Amino acid sequence: MNSHHIHQLRAKNIGIDTYRENIVYMRADCHICQSEGFTALTRIVVHHNDRSIIATLNVVHSELLDHEEAGLSMEAMKRLAVKEGDCLTFSHLKHLSSLSYVRAKMYHKELTEQAFNEIIADIVAGRYSNIELAAFISGCSGNNLSLNEIIGLTKAMINSGQKIKWNNPMIFDKHCVGGLPGNRTTPIVVSIVAAAGLTIPKTSSRAITSPAGTADTMETMTRVNLGLDEIKQVVGKENGCIVWGGAVKLSPADDILISVEKSLDVDSEGQMIASVLSKKAAAGATHVVIDIPVGETAKVRSTDEAKQLQSHFEVVGKEIGLQVKVILTDGSQPVGRGIGPSLEAMDVLSVLRNEKVAPLDLKERAIVLAGMLLELSGKYAVGTGNQTAKEILETGKALAKFLAICEKQGGFREPQYAIHKQEILSEREGIVKSIDNRKLALVAKLAGAPKSPSAGILFLSPLGKKISKGDELFIVYAEAKGELEYAIDYMKSNNNIISIE
């Protein structure tokens, strides 16, 4: 980035956390604002030693800063490696050229791989404001990205971070496109597949718009923020791991984009494919199984939509050298009983422990996915994967592998129930006819999931169940009383979450 240096100010550590966005605080009457005519929201280049960042200006009209001082948000201090009292210099932001591609995308122009490379590089370097990130995400949402653009974006995201190299030529992975509360197969699948001797270094994300991501769920049982060397150690010993991907900076652009997607509550097709496959490729995977639950209130609502997504996953996968196999599954209702990190972890443990009360649907889904991976390896004949997976699970080998993985990641602990709870009782009798997954997930989120790990829902009324008046439909758990009340409030105006006829 070219820049033109001018005067300087001393850094003051004002300790304001603005999350990802770089904010610089300067007095309205400091000599730099006055001579340069900087006003609130001006984008400014801030320099310290040989580093520079782009920051958005917030203007201070109080004694928070003195005339010779400037403040930086906490993330900006870190990015610029600044300590209190360090000397900062400031310059005008020259035209950030990748933004012209963002504008072109807003106008529905097709972008090249090179354009995506420039955009993603600037995003990773922290050069985009939240407004600019939101515009890029919006421009890529809906079906605005062509297949070529999805490939370009995926490659750009792979290039933006580090890539893990493995000695083993075959590296396995799995992914579920989500939208189905409680569908926490990953810890079970990884345990079965690793117990079978395949290498499956699983990096998972935290929740984007759901009440729990696999990383959130695993974090209630073990440590998940492992660095690259630690991951290699765990996988070297146990063939698998189940960690948070963000700590190893695979596809770091994705983490930034996800923070804005989350606040807009969107997760568009093109960005989802790029996000998923870039993380798989960067993690060094060669063979990937993708689970797409299809249902009226799941993320993917129709078989047509699912088939297009399937085709796009397979084509983009091939372009970046991944063997991708997609399975469409039933997305009409939650899987297992728990919705929320701890409650889902309890379901996972129940299946691994072969408890009598273990949720059968979760178990069966995990076996199918593990079976596909086993067959994909070529080491197990087509048609034998499921049976092998089932045996590994039911003989306790998967549980032993899971506990060993947790041990290597930092030790296993039991997930806990939240202290506040409220049973939701049926006001009528009949058969459960339909379940609104989105509203159910929203209740779990309002109750605090995934931020509060033990918050969520224990779901007790699957499709087809016969319900009497006064039966428990589900139980809401929360760590804070306010959050419990808030979730209950929402349900009062939305009593059609579970339809009983």
Added chain:
Amino acid sequence: MNSHHIHQLRAKNIGIDTYRENIVYMRADCHICQSEGFTALTRIVVHHNDRSIIATLNVVHSELLDHEEAGLSMEAMKRLAVKEGDCLTFSHLKHLSSLSYVRAKMYHKELTEQAFNEIIADIVAGRYSNIELAAFISGCSGNNLSLNEIIGLTKAMINSGQKIKWNNPMIFDKHCVGGLPGNRTTPIVVSIVAAAGLTIPKTSSRAITSPAGTADTMETMTRVNLGLDEIKQVVGKENGCIVWGGAVKLSPADDILISVEKSLDVDSEGQMIASVLSKKAAAGATHVVIDIPVGETAKVRSTDEAKQLQSHFEVVGKEIGLQVKVILTDGSQPVGRGIGPSLEAMDVLSVLRNEKVAPLDLKERAIVLAGMLLELSGKYAVGTGNQTAKEILETGKALAKFLAICEKQGGFREPQYAIHKQEILSEREGIVKSIDNRKLALVAKLAGAPKSPSAGILFLSPLGKKISKGDELFIVYAEAKGELEYAIDYMKSNNNIISIE
């Protein structure tokens, strides 16, 4: 908005200007963040007495606040009518339902007028974060809005603010869609038309992506931030005014949207039509002339595009009860010599004063537009408008009217030159073959226009002019040395602004 009250904190005036976005500052270890699990970027409802606002949380990890205090950005303090020490309470933000329409628009669904009403009402109430505003603007950009949606958005924007009522049944107005540096006909047109006895209460905007808006230009000669009563007084006495529209809160949603559009440097068709016509309708106009300059580097680049825009302006105008007449004009080069508020004001005065050196192109454009308005009134026969306008201008009646209007608005003053300047000389000889209006405008902006009113460009090399080596092509003016250098820096890497062959 429903909300669920919890504990309270005392307001501290920390004097941070974040422009339009409401930011609330809370300590990470205050009892509310801890019990509610609020983290950076959480959207929170802040209550004071019977008012409430939605604000984005920035978390404080320093002694900037004590445990019982919360800070608010300056605009948020004002919106909530809070003083230092006042009691604030906080609650979770319930689902903001209009955001589901924004997401639907991102996915290319057609929105109803009711959906736009809800979105615009929430935007005007300050309930959208900058990320959410950017998503809405992006969703409406390109050609994403159907004609029906443009009508719905326009009506929603009219409904969002006050409307001016006039006793006169015919109220005239004009608008130029911009994109052509220096095209400052408005002060001349208003002066001619008002001198002819028609009522033309002109409210203008500040620059969105250009080096000057009419309000910026007028502000170098008189006061422009008049309230509604003052506008009525000026127009009552002089038939016309030329003021900034923002001070009277006509279409207040537009001002908020424009601030984000400006930072993204976009101005899409649908939002432009809604922005322009909502302001005209809210200002009480009945007859409007719209000037669309067409040129390769103007805002509208082709005749096809211009004709579609013309048709949309006329259809939307009719739907909201406005008689709209559109003229397509030459947009191949700057108009007049000045680019930037003060320099354009000098051109305006030169034409009004009938100086020999007055730019003929600006004069002729003003006469054509004024002539159209005169004929649109029915008081002047078709074919006689131009001649009448020319006479009013050349006899000095327009100048007298202009000075009278300025006097009533708060007094007339002469625009000034900036203290720093640099002549740009031709390095070759030949004929001026083409001019890149966008790059020329960018140089004026880099030099400080419109923020620094006397910054900009004095343009001396129109198309077809014979140039010798060493001739002045244009002069860059700046109020700050840094800005002058910055504009010059840009030109060093962009020496194809004016092509000479």
